[in-house]
Amino acid sequence: MCGIVGLLVKNLTMRAELGALMVPMLTGMTERGPDSAGLAVYTAPVSNSQHKISLYSGAARVDWPHLLARLKGAFDQTASIEIHDNQAVLTSAANPDAVVAWLQARDEPVAVLSVGHCIDLYKDVGAPADIARRYKFAELCGSHLVGHTRMATESAVTPAHAHPFTAGRDFCLVHNGSLSNPHLVRKHLEPLGIVFETDNDTEAACRFFEWRLREGDDLAQAVERGFSQLDGFYTFLMGTEKELLIVRDAFACKPAVVAETDDYVAIASEFRSLSHLPAIEHANIFEPKPEEIYRWRV
Amino acid sequence: MAGLVQIAEAREFDLSRDSLRQLNGYLHKQAARDGVKRVRVNRPDGAHSVACGLDADLEVDIHGHVGYYVAGMNQRATVTVHGSAGPGAAENMMSGRVHIKGFASTAAGASAHGGLLIIDRDASLRCGISLKGGDIVVGGSVGSFSAFMAQAGRIVICGDAQDALGDSLYEAVIYIRGSVRSLGSDARFEPMTEADLAAVADLLAKSGMSHAPNTFKRIASAKNLYHWHADADQEY
Numbered sequence: 001m002c003g004i005v006g007l008l009v010k011n012l013t014m015r016a017e018l019g020a021l022m023v024p025m026l027t028g029m030t031e032r033g034p035d036s037a038g039l040a041v042y043t044a045p046v047s048n049s050q051h052k053i054s055l056y057s058g059a060a061r062v063d064w065p066h067l068l069a070r071l072k073g074a075f076d077q078t079a080s081i082e083i084h085d086n087q088a089v090l091t092s093a094a095n096p097d098a099v100v101a102w103l104q105a106r107d108e109p110v111a112v113l114s115v116g117h118c119i120d121l122y123k124d125v126g127a128p129a130d131i132a133r134r135y136k137f138a139e140l141c142g143s144h145l146v147g148h149t150r151m152a153t154e155s156a157v158t159p160a161h162a163h164p165f166t167a168g169r170d171f172c173l174v175h176n177g178s179l180s181n182p183h184l185v186r187k188h189l190e191p192l193g194i195v196f197e198t199d200n201d202t203e204a205a206c207r208f209f210e211w212r213l214r215e216g217d218d219l220a221q222a223v224e225r226g227f228s229q230l231d232g233f234y235t236f237l238m239g240t241e242k243e244l245l246i247v248r249d250a251f252a253c254k255p256a257v258v259a260e261t262d263d264y265v266a267i268a269s270e271f272r273s274l275s276h277l278p279a280i281e282h283a284n285i286f287e288p289k290p291e292e293i294y295r296w297r298v
Numbered sequence: 299m300a301g302l303v304q305i306a307e308a309r310e311f312d313l314s315r316d317s318l319r320q321l322n323g324y325l326h327k328q329a330a331r332d333g334v335k336r337v338r339v340n341r342p343d344g345a346h347s348v349a350c351g352l353d354a355d356l357e358v359d360i361h362g363h364v365g366y367y368v369a370g371m372n373q374r375a376t377v378t379v380h381g382s383a384g385p386g387a388a389e390n391m392m393s394g395r396v397h398i399k400g401f402a403s404t405a406a407g408a409s410a411h412g413g414l415l416i417i418d419r420d421a422s423l424r425c426g427i428s429l430k431g432g433d434i435v436v437g438g439s440v441g442s443f444s445a446f447m448a449q450a451g452r453i454v455i456c457g458d459a460q461d462a463l464g465d466s467l468y469e470a471v472i473y474i475r476g477s478v479r480s481l482g483s484d485a486r487f488e489p490m491t492e493a494d495l496a497a498v499a500d501l502l503a504k505s506g507m508s509h510a511p512n513t514f515k516r517i518a519s520a521k522n523l524y525h526w527h528a529d530a531d532q533e534y
Contacts, residue, residue: 252404252423252441255385270384271363272344285363285382287403287422290442 001151002163002176003029004256005039006237006267008144008244008296014263019140021277025266026137026147027129028273032176033149036162037131038123040172040239042298043142045117051096051169053112054121057086058159060109064088067108074102084135087113089120096169111160116170118142118241123162143298146239148174155200165203167210170241175202176254176269179232205230209238220293223247227291235288237267245295252290259283265296308336318345325352325375344384349377352394369396372413385422388415391432404441407434410451416505423460426453429470435505445472446482454501456509467519473498475514486520 005025009015018041026037046052068081068090075094082089092099096115103110114121122135128149132138148163155161164172179185182204186196194207208229212222219240233253238245246267248256259266259274261283268274271285288294309329311321325337339360342348346365349358352375360368360377365384369377373392382400391410398406401419408424410432417425417434423441426434429448439457446462448470458476465482472485473494481487490498490512498511 251443255403270344270365271382272365275341275343275363285400287401290423 001032001153002174003032003149003269003273004174004176004235004237004267005029005147005149005269005273006145006239006244006246007264008298009264011263015143016141018142018145019136020138021264021266022140022145022147023132023138024276025268025273026132026149028276029149029269030128032269033151034127035152035157036123036125036150036159037128037148038121038162038164039137039140039145039147040114040119040121040164040166041140041142042118042144042170042239042241043120045241046091047093048117049093050091051093051099051115051117052120053090053092053096053099054114054119055088055090055103055110056113056123056159057088057110059086062086062088062108062110067110070106071099071102075099084122086124087122087135114166114170114172115168116241119166119170119172119239121164121166121172123148123164124159125157125162144239144244146172146174146237146244154178155198158198160198161200163202164239165200165206167207168214171206171210171213171238173202173206173209173236173238175205176235176256177233177249179205179230179234181231185229201232205234205236219243219245220295223293235269241298243295243297245293246288247293248288248290250291252287256288257285258288258294259285307334308338309334310338310340312340313343313345313348314341318347322347322350325349325354325356325358329356330354342381346384349375352377363400368398372396382419387417388413388432391415401438407432410434414501414504420457426451426470429453433501435501435507437505437507439476442479443482445470445485448472452497452501454498454505454514456507464517464519466523467517469519471497472517473501473514474517475509478517481517484520484523485517488516488518490514490516 064083076092079092163174166172179201182201185204209222235248235254235256336357342362342364344365347367350370353373356375358377361380363381367386370389372394374394376395378397383398383402385403387402387406388396389408391413393412395414397416402417402421404422405424406421407415409428411430415434418437420438421436421440425440425444427446429451431450435454442460445464447466449468453472455474459478461480462482464485495511
């Protein structure tokens with residue numbers, strides 16, 4: 001079991017409240033996912049020449065300012081860093097692939113959580129409320145968010161196995177359910193040079209969709225292709241720079257509820273994560289139908 | 299009891315303040331001791347198992363949306379949800395009446411042995427799965443695999459059905475007004491008899507719905523799966 005939550009604000013003045021509206025959504029799904037939690041927030045984009053890289057150090061102590069100084073020396077004097085406990089968001093004009101390779105080559109105890117123009121990513125093990133406090137989720141601003149609370153059923157409880165999963169740029173995915181053929185998907189993708197970081201089933205779906213995006217599909221086409229390639233139970237919620245998308249498997253085994261008003265669209269595994277939202281009593285509330293793609297553009 | 303507001307012979311709970319255990323404990327035991335017949339529940343906010351396991355002549359009105367298993371295992375009570383319901387509404391109901399005024403999620407009325415479940419809007423997949431004698435009336439449409447292995451009871455669907463309606467039916471009967479995307483294995487359309495028309499009229503009247511009974515079609519088991527066929531294609 002897991003909990004998924006998503007929020008996209010249409011009313012631009014609500015972008016400042018994005019995180020505050022999300023925290024009760026995320027903590028409301030604690031019973032569905034008490035072991036780990038995470039979220040991806042889509043903020044105002046950095047300039048075209050820059051990228052943001054979300055980094056995570058786990059239990060290791062990382063001297064982030066020192067890391068930034070060395071990175072500046074190696075690549076980019078204009079680089080900057082925002083530090084949130086054991087997570088940091090690095091903004092740099094250097095090629096992000098080169099920065100990631102540099103971090104890995106230096107054996108820094110940091111994991112790369114996301115790369116993009118808009119996405120910041122936070123995930124960790126522990127109770128959702130603790131994680132929300134640790135990273136000050138209530139203060140997050142932006143256009144849309146994708147969140148997850150995890151109850152692991154098929155692979156280990158580690159920060160790397162927590163959701164959201166990311167691949168490529170500005171793409172993330174969270175999953176409630178379990179896939180029965182992740183190894184087959186992986187066997188298909190690895191010869192194409194696609195590298196996996198965990199043995200988690202959701203990572204296979206995430207890398208499959210991102211591969212299709214790079215091959216020229218739009219997200220809905222990629223998801224349609226997934227109907228025949230991904231076997232198992234799923235409610236997937238995905239985010240890109242421009243949109244939020246939800247899809248459920250043909251059996252609708254895992255729940256999802258959508259509440260939409262003129263101001264926002266909010267998605268959760270259950271209504272109890274939506275009940276606090278403004279004007280919820282006037283929202284259009286519905287369940288996504290199986291194998292139907294629902295998408296909202298920023 | 300803390301958190302209660304007394305209004306004549308009725309009681310009111312607010313689940314943003316009162317615990318679910320307080321509410322259900324009251325409905326199970328204290329209501330009868332107090333001679334209370336009507337209970338209003340405000341702010342359920344998607345809570346699970348609201349008014350679950352009742353066995354009393356109570357009227358419970360829930361104002362808002364509920365989560366999993368509302369009115370599960372109900373006996374005798376009349377439970378009305380003025381909102382929508384999560385998975386397993388009125389699951390394993392034995393008797394009484396459960397009315398969902400909005401939509402119902404998956405497995406509504408699953409395994410119900412008796413009583414009447416009314417859903418004003420759509421029911422999701424697996425509505426009435428393994429029905430064992432209860433009646434279900436759906437004002438809207440039902441999702442795939444509804445009435446799967448339903449053994450006894452009746453399901454009236456005023457809208458459409460998705461795939462595999464009535465798969466592996468036993469003695470339960472389905473009446474549907476709209477279209478069926480596909481019938482399940484061993485389910486078949488049959489002519490409406492006078493008794494069927496009367497049954498549909500009765501169930502619609504009890505549910506406050508006003509369609510003409512002769513606009514419904516009957517679906518029941520062809521009973522070809524009742525016995526083992528040694529010559530049948532056994533490949534899966």
